[in-house]
Amino acid sequence: MATTTTTPPRVNLSDKIREALEEEIISGKLYAGCSIDEQELMERFEVSRTPAREAIQQLATAGLVEMVPRHGAVVATLSLTEYVAMLEMLTELEGLAARLSARRMPAALRRDLQASFQACETAAAKDDSVAYEEANRWFHQTIYDGSLNEVLARQLRQMRLRMRHPQRSLFDRPNRVRNSLAEHQDIMKAILDGDEDAADRHMCRHISSGGNVYVDAVARGSVPRG
Template sequence: MASAPPRINLSDQIRRTLEDEIHSGLLDAGSRIDEQALMDRFDVSRTPAREAIKHLISAGLVTPLPRQGAVVASLSVPEYIAMLEILMQLEGLAARLAARRMPTVQRKQLEQAHVICQRAAETDDAEAYGKANRVFHEIIYDGSLNEVLARQLRAMRLRMRHPRRALFDRPNRIRNSLAEHTVILQAIVSGDENAAFQAMTDHISSGGNVYADAIASMPQSAASAAATAAAAAAPLRRRGKSAQV
């Protein structure tokens, strides 16, 4: 007797759709997440819509508002800096483990992802490069063969999405990022763990001015954002730390 098809979890379906929209920028910081709107859009009852919102709140992607539903969350500058310092080490660890463990099939996938990054760089297509960049990094996460680490990195990158989206619009950022990817790729394919860790942490930490510009583009008043960005980026530049994804 044929087994029944797996039951679709409606709340997970809604949650994943909203996560994709948050990551792509379709839902930006401050965008309202309304229960009734979700019910109408996905043709579901209140329960799965409410559960999806609760999951997003737990993940830090959505902020609840008393009697007003919820809105897409934003990060303060100190929160972003703190997460950046953690991200740099976790990305480095993923690259180190990938150099040690990544199966041959995934190494080929990483090489192919790099080629796609190159094509986007040739046309200065920031949107295409951003998508290809995401794939490049996620192959490394999977290649680390550490599901907990991969899950943490994906969650952190999703929360840090707002400043990151603007990075590839900056002059020369795509070409610099591609050059850094090349070094990372070579280290992983050759199995050099230390070189892979160093190349990845250098990649995440590169471009202090890029980071300051990205922070300035966050939804704050222009004057306060620029001042805060300059103050925040200065210690990172002195330590050689800044935002790059």
């Protein structure tokens, strides 16, 4: 009897490198203005020049990397004007995601939403801003997934990634974690209750208040620009 063999899926090397660099941008390991060296990527990931270059080009297309003459690729800096413009878009899209989640979030994701909120509570109780930022990311990602709209979810993920450095600094501000947790509770309750209008309203208020904390802090010079 003939045996059939299954060919393992081909690994896209440029995607693998891009995803690794995105995680480093999210974590802050790669900060605004940090150089990304093509040769270093080739050695680190044991790849040829082509996938390393393609990964950098993908990041540039997403607005995460800038090509600077005589310096090559560097992690993009987000100006305050750009941040405010993106914040306006993010507020409306996050509100839509919350509204859609209130309408159709599946049971499994409803449980994930509660679990992510509990993770936020635990981090807040420990006054751990790093852990809270990760739990916050989980909370919002669950709402993106719960919208059951992949186009919307993908757009929100890209925007969050682009705004990641400023967003990370929010939770070091006085009372921001406590306020964020209370806002999360309102959002979660509205979604679980199926109250679309309240979910949209609470989410928009949450995103606006968090963004304004950062904008005010930059205006006072108490945090660096992204």
